[in-house]
Amino acid sequence: MTSLQETPVVALVGRPNVGKSTLFNRIIGRRQAIVEDIPGTTRDRIYADAEWNGVGFLLVDTGGIEPLTERGGQARAAGKPLATASAGFVREIREQAELAINEADVIVLLVDSSEGLTGADVEVANLLRGTNKPIVLAANKADNQERRLNAVEFYALGLGEPIVLSAYHGTGSGDLLDAIVDHLPAAEPQAEEDEIPRIAIVGRPNVGKSSLLNALLGEERVIVSEIAGTTRDPIDTVVEWEGQPLILVDTAGIRRRGHIDQGIEKYSVLRALRAIGRAEVVLLVIDATDGVTDQDAHVAGYVVDEYRSLVVVVNKWDAITKDSHTMDEYARQLRQDLKFLDFVPVVFISALTGQRVKQVLPTALQVRAERYHRLTTGELNKLVQDAVAVNPPKAVRGRLLRIYYATQAGIDPPTFVFFVNSPEAMHFTYLRYLENRIREYHAFTGTRLKLEVRGKPGEERRKGKRQGAR
Numbered sequence: 001m002t003s004l005q006e007t008p009v010v011a012l013v014g015r016p017n018v019g020k021s022t023l024f025n026r027i028i029g030r031r032q033a034i035v036e037d038i039p040g041t042t043r044d045r046i047y048a049d050a051e052w053n054g055v056g057f058l059l060v061d062t063g064g065i066e067p068l069t070e071r072g073g074q075a076r077a078a079g080k081p082l083a084t085a086s087a088g089f090v091r092e093i094r095e096q097a098e099l100a101i102n103e104a105d106v107i108v109l110l111v112d113s114s115e116g117l118t119g120a121d122v123e124v125a126n127l128l129r130g131t132n133k134p135i136v137l138a139a140n141k142a143d144n145q146e147r148r149l150n151a152v153e154f155y156a157l158g159l160g161e162p163i164v165l166s167a168y169h170g171t172g173s174g175d176l177l178d179a180i181v182d183h184l185p186a187a188e189p190q191a192e193e194d195e196i197p198r199i200a201i202v203g204r205p206n207v208g209k210s211s212l213l214n215a216l217l218g219e220e221r222v223i224v225s226e227i228a229g230t231t232r233d234p235i236d237t238v239v240e241w242e243g244q245p246l247i248l249v250d251t252a253g254i255r256r257r258g259h260i261d262q263g264i265e266k267y268s269v270l271r272a273l274r275a276i277g278r279a280e281v282v283l284l285v286i287d288a289t290d291g292v293t294d295q296d297a298h299v300a301g302y303v304v305d306e307y308r309s310l311v312v313v314v315n316k317w318d319a320i321t322k323d324s325h326t327m328d329e330y331a332r333q334l335r336q337d338l339k340f341l342d343f344v345p346v347v348f349i350s351a352l353t354g355q356r357v358k359q360v361l362p363t364a365l366q367v368r369a370e371r372y373h374r375l376t377t378g379e380l381n382k383l384v385q386d387a388v389a390v391n392p393p394k395a396v397r398g399r400l401l402r403i404y405y406a407t408q409a410g411i412d413p414p415t416f417v418f419f420v421n422s423p424e425a426m427h428f429t430y431l432r433y434l435e436n437r438i439r440e441y442h443a444f445t446g447t448r449l450k451l452e453v454r455g456k457p458g459e460e461r462r463k464g465k466r467q468g469a470r
Contacts, residue, residue: 008057008184010050011104013128015120016064018112019140023167024048024061027177052177057184060104065124098127106134106183108176111154113139113147113164125157134183137162138176143169196238199364200249200279202303204295207287208315211351213237213250216361241361251275276302280371280412281309281364281446288316288330288348292337300341307413309367309447310344313360318350343439344446367446372411375442380406380416387437393430401425404456415450423453 012020028048050059101107107128111121128135139151139162154162163179165172201209217239237248276282282303286296303310312334320326331346338344347363349356384406393401402421409417416438420426435449 008105009060009103010057010106010108010180010184011060011062011101012108012110013062013065013101013124014110015118015124016066018064018110019167020064020110021061023108023110023138023140023165023173024059026167026170026173027052027059052181055181055184057105057180062101065098065127066120101128101131101133104133105185106136106180107131108136108138108180109157109159110138110140111157111162112141113151113154114141114143116150117153117156121154121157125159129158135159136176136179136183139164140167142166142172196245196247197281197365197368198247198249198279199281199283199361199368200251200275200308201283201285202251202276202299203285204287204293204299207285207290208351209285210250212283212285212313212315212349212357212360213248215351215354215357216248241365244365246361246365249275249279276308277306279308281311281368283311283313283360283364285313285315286334288314289319292334297338300338304340304448307448307450309371309413310341311360311363311367311446312338312341312344312346314346314348315351317348318353318355343444343448370444370447371413373414373442373444374411375408375438377405377407379441380408380438383437383441384418384434387434391433393425393427396425396427399425401427401430409452410450413447413450414444415452417452417454419454419456421456423455426453 012024014020028050048059048061050057109125109128111117137154137157137159139154142148142151142164143166148164151162151164163172163176165176167173201213203209217237237250239246239248284296284300284303286292300310300312314330314334320330327348330348334346335342345363345367347356347359349360351357384403388403393403395401399422402425404419404421406416406418409415418426418431418434431451431453435451438444438449
């Protein structure tokens with residue numbers, strides 16, 4: 001694949017509640033950005049691949065740029081008060097939007113034709129004019145003829161003719177995409193690269209996921225706050241570690257279903273779970289001061305159910321009173337509380353102080369390498385034969401299991417298929433025994449193995465013939 005760093009970037013910007021997230025979802029063809037009629041809903045930058053007429057680009061949705069008073073406070077746009085939940089984030093949202101503007105090759109300034117030109121629109125336009133980058137002016141919410149005609153007032157921004165559209169209904173979006181593609185820099189042929197490792201950072205709200213990402217990046221890439229739920233949207237960040245490009249995904253905190261609020265947080269959790277499914281390796285961040293909670297176990301369950309590789313990261317280790325035995329004792333208790341994660345490595349860190357943070361990415365990459373390890377058929381069948389010789393299977397409902405042969409059918413995740421005389425005769429405890437013997441031979445650290453049991457090819461057909469002959 002082509003490196004994301006070489007893909008042209010298009011940023012959607014504007015004041016709050018003009019429909020940036022709706023347009024974002026319309027362009028990428030799926031609901032990734034949160035859409036809610038509350039100014040300030042989108043806090044961090046959201047990235048997604050998009051394509052129009054064979055031209056690919058990276059689309060960035062940003063939080064609304066809210067005008068700031070000279071005293072550093074917040075002004076009200078279009079006479080609407082800011083939502084209380086977002087009031088403390090106004091300056092941070094603006095900073096994140098400005099970062100996206102700096103990264104962009106093309107900027108789309110979205111305005112609201114239903115409300116007309118506002119002072120906030122003028123301020124955003126003035127901010128963009130100083131970038132010396134191509135700016136496409138788009139008048140959204142033009143859902144009827146009157147609004148389409150009234151869009152001419154946006155000429156006053158001095159950014160050329162506004163493209164009239166309705167992101168909600170999709171009208172005019174093709175014209176906008178034509179204009180975006182026309183302004184993109186000429187594409188240069190890029191060399192094909194190996195798939196970039198994708199590492200997701202997940203965990204309960206407020207365990208320090210964003211702080212860990214910032215510590216890994218060395219910059220304030222994601223808004224960090226002590227208010228639970230600050231990070232609502234998965235944030236993809238491309239970094240380079242020892243010459244290896246990586247994609248880090250910071251996600252919203254995941255709570256148990258019964259504790260998930262409706263609306264904004266609900267969509268955030270769904271997206272975080274999808275981020276787990278898209279990742280190769282998941283960093284499960286746990287708060288050392290809380291220990292392992294039921295919610296941590298639920299999050300870990302989501303990860304292993306998706307057959308993702310996993311590293312448990314115990315954060316806030318600096319807040320623990322320690323002696324020479326504390327880490328070992330904590331690890332033993334963690335293993336006991338998360339018994340189904342006995343194959344997963346644990347790293348103790350402090351994102352605040354940087355303690356052992358440098359161990360996180362090497363561990364994640366080592367675990368990722370395990371996803372792609374393959375045992376030869378000869379190796380696998382030798383260890384299965386030895387396992388059966390040491391501990392022969394017991395009959396299940398009168399049927400005695402016979403394993404003909406085994407093979408590793410795939411990687412990512414490692415998938416093993418056992419061909420047997422009768423799949424029903426394979427008891428789950430014996431299958432677990434075989435998995436443990438495989439791991440004794442090669443650990444596949446941090447990676448759940450996918451085990452399948454099948455009848456020997458042609459066995460059922462021959463069985464049917466024998467029965468028909470009777």
